Amino acid sequence: MNQQNTTDKLLAIINKLVIIIVILVAGIVAMLYLFSKSSKDDIIASNQKDTKQIVTTDTNHYWQPKDLNLITDKALKEKVEYGRELLAHTATYLGPNGTVSKSTNGLNCQNCHLNAGTVIFGNNYGSVNSLYPKFRARSGTIENLYKRVNDCIQRSLNGTAIDSNSKEMQSITAYINYIGSDVEKGKKAVGSGFKDLGYLDRAANIKNGMAVYEAKCQSCHQPDGKGMLNATKNEFIYPALWGDHSFNDGAGLYRISNFAKYVKYNMPQGTTFKNPVLSDEEAWDVAAFVNSQPRPHKNVPNDWPDISKKPVDHPFGPYSDIFSEQQHKYGPFKPIADAQKKKETAKK
Ligand code: HEC
Ligand code: HEC
Numbered sequence: 001m002n003q004q005n006t007t008d009k010l011l012a013i014i015n016k017l018v019i020i021i022v023i024l025v026a027g028i029v030a031m032l033y034l035f036s037k038s039s040k041d042d043i044i045a046s047n048q049k050d051t052k053q054i055v056t057t058d059t060n061h062y063w064q065p066k067d068l069n070l071i072t073d074k075a076l077k078e079k080v081e082y083g084r085e086l087l088a089h090t091a092t093y094l095g096p097n098g099t100v101s102k103s104t105n106g107l108n109c110q111n112c113h114l115n116a117g118t119v120i121f122g123n124n125y126g127s128v129n130s131l132y133p134k135f136r137a138r139s140g141t142i143e144n145l146y147k148r149v150n151d152c153i154q155r156s157l158n159g160t161a162i163d164s165n166s167k168e169m170q171s172i173t174a175y176i177n178y179i180g181s182d183v184e185k186g187k188k189a190v191g192s193g194f195k196d197l198g199y200l201d202r203a204a205n206i207k208n209g210m211a212v213y214e215a216k217c218q219s220c221h222q223p224d225g226k227g228m229l230n231a232t233k234n235e236f237i238y239p240a241l242w243g244d245h246s247f248n249d250g251a252g253l254y255r256i257s258n259f260a261k262y263v264k265y266n267m268p269q270g271t272t273f274k275n276p277v278l279s280d281e282e283a284w285d286v287a288a289f290v291n292s293q294p295r296p297h298k299n300v301p302n303d304w305p306d307i308s309k310k311p312v313d314h315p316f317g318p319y320s321d322i323f324s325e326q327q328h329k330y331g332p333f334k335p336i337a338d339a340q341k342k343k344e345t346a347k348k
Contacts (some may be wrong), residue, residue, distance in 0.1 A: 063126035063189035065118040065179035076174070083175025086168055087116045090157070091235045093168065096245075100168060104159035105246070105296075106229075109172075111239040112156060112253065114266060118179065121265045121273040126189030129180035140305035145173045155251035158296045194261035195273050200284050203331045204256060209289025212282045216268055217241075225293055242293035249315075250298035256330065257313045259287035288330050291315075308343075312336040 068084070071077040086093055087109040093100045095107075114122035133144040143151075149172055150161040162169050183189045214223075220238040221227055227240035240246040253259045264283035265273040278286070304310045308320040315329035321343075323336050 062120050062191040063124070063180075063183065065124075065126070066182050068178070071178070079171050080175045080178045082167075083171035083173070083178075084116050086172050087113065087175065089235060094153075094157075094159070094162070095234065097234045101162070103162055104153060104157035105244070106236060107157050107239050107245070107247070108235065109152070109157075111236070112262065117176065119266070119272075120191035121193075121195040123194060123262060123266075124192050125176045126180050126183060126192030127187075129177040130183040130185050130187050130189065137306065137309040138303050140302075145176065149173060149176075152251075155298060156247045156253065158246070158248040158251075158298070191273075194258065195265050197257070197261045197264055197280060197283065199331065199333045199337070200281060201332060201334060203327070204260075204284040204288035206285070206288050206292050206330075208281070209285035209287070209292075212278070212286040213289050216278070216282075217286065220269065225290070241290050242295045244296065246295050248296040248298040250300045250303070254291055254295075254315065255311065255313045256284065256287040256291050256315075257311070257333070259291060260284045263287060284331070291329075312340065 068077070068080060071080060090104060090108040090110075091106045092098065094103045096102060096105070098104070110116050112123055113125065117123070117125035128145065128148075132148065133142050135141070136143050136148075139147075146164040146169060149169065153159045154161055180189065218225075221241045222238065225240065225242040226245065227236050228238040229235070230237050236245075247253050253262065260280075260283040263286060264276055264278055264280065265271065268277060271277050303316075304314065307318055310319060310328075312333045313328060313331070315325065317325045317328070319325075319328065321336065321339055323339075327336065
């Protein structure tokens with residue numbers, strides 16, 4: 001009986017031990033499971049953090065035009081909206097059949113300053129309010145915004161200057177200043193103007209450029225480069241790239257670096273700086289081709305009064321260096337830029 005009792009007790013203890021071991025093992029398994037899950041979550045979380053960081057460094061900081069709907073003053077709002085309208089449909093108001101005056105060649109400002117000057121690296125106006133008035137080496141003077149707008153009217157739109165006090169000039173400048181008014185004075189907005197493009201190590205090639213033009217441009221801008229008018233013939237659907245209704249040879253786009261930068265990041269239509277279609281070579285070559293075609297001439301002998309400040313691709317002499325007009329028009333530009341740099345450091 002005594003022995004039976006002890007065996008029973010032993011069995012009970014073993015039973016308890018087994019239960020404890022089972023519970024312990026279950027506990028350990030559960031803990032291991034939870035631990036592995038939480039560390040997986042940590043990895044996922046930290047991965048997500050990494051992607052988020054990559055995404056933010058890539059897309060933030062680009063300039064955003066200030067929203068026109070935030071204007072509470074009714075008179076100002078009307079003025080700014082009319083300014084936007086003038087940039088989008090310049091020809092309707094100021095073109096050859098303009099309803100306000102016949103001051104320009106039929107292009108719209110936004111043909112070159114996309115979406116009324118708001119597109120990142122689409123030659124936008126992000127840094128105008130913050131940086132004007134400013135000194136420009138082209139005129140050798142401090143230019144206010146009226147002068148700058150009339151510069152584009154007289155060159156890019158091959159037209160005649162409009163009065164600073166006119167409703168049109170006042171509205172255009174009010175609009176341009178307004179959309180850039182969130183940018184700190186003296187600062188350049190990120191993504192404003194053009195995106196940089198490296199020089200080729202050769203001269204731009206007109207013949208290659210013609211092939212690019214035929215393959216990727218002429219379906220819209222037409223084989224004769226004269227573009228296509230709309231049905232009422234008061235505005236272009238596809239603007240002229242050369243000929244009587246294009247920019248003249250005093251315009252910014254007549255410098256092939258500007259043309260190449262504009263086209264690389266904005267053409268064919270619908271292209272953005274994030275998905276360029278043309279290679280660098282194609283952009284430079286098509287710039288050389290288009291700017292070798294006939295266009296209106298502007299007599300501007302007083303441009304760059306300090307000739308040593310002429311940009312490497314200013315296509316008109318005299319120059320302060322030994323390079324030819326031909327090389328200043330088509331490149332190679334690296335040797336010119338290097339020589340300029342050398343001179344600058346020698347001065348210091
Ligand atoms: C054929 C193309 C073209 C057209 C059309 C055009 N522009 Fe321009 N505009 C340019 C280029 C290119 C530049 C930059 C030139 C440079 O930096 O040398 C520029 C620069 C400017 C600037 C200075 C921007 C800055 O950040 O310094 C203003 C302001 C401007 N244009 C206003 C206008 C207005 C207003 C119109 C319409 C009346 C107009 N532009 C039409 C090509 C054009
Ligand atoms: C699908 C049609 C289309 C194609 C293809 C196209 N463009 Fe354009 N291009 C346009 C339109 C439309 C505009 C005016 C943009 C606006 O007003 O929003 C324009 C504007 C321009 C301008 C500035 C305005 C001017 O008249 O000077 C240049 C320069 C230009 N294109 C060059 C080119 C080049 C070079 C190619 C070929 C690589 C090309 N485009 C291909 C439709 C096109």
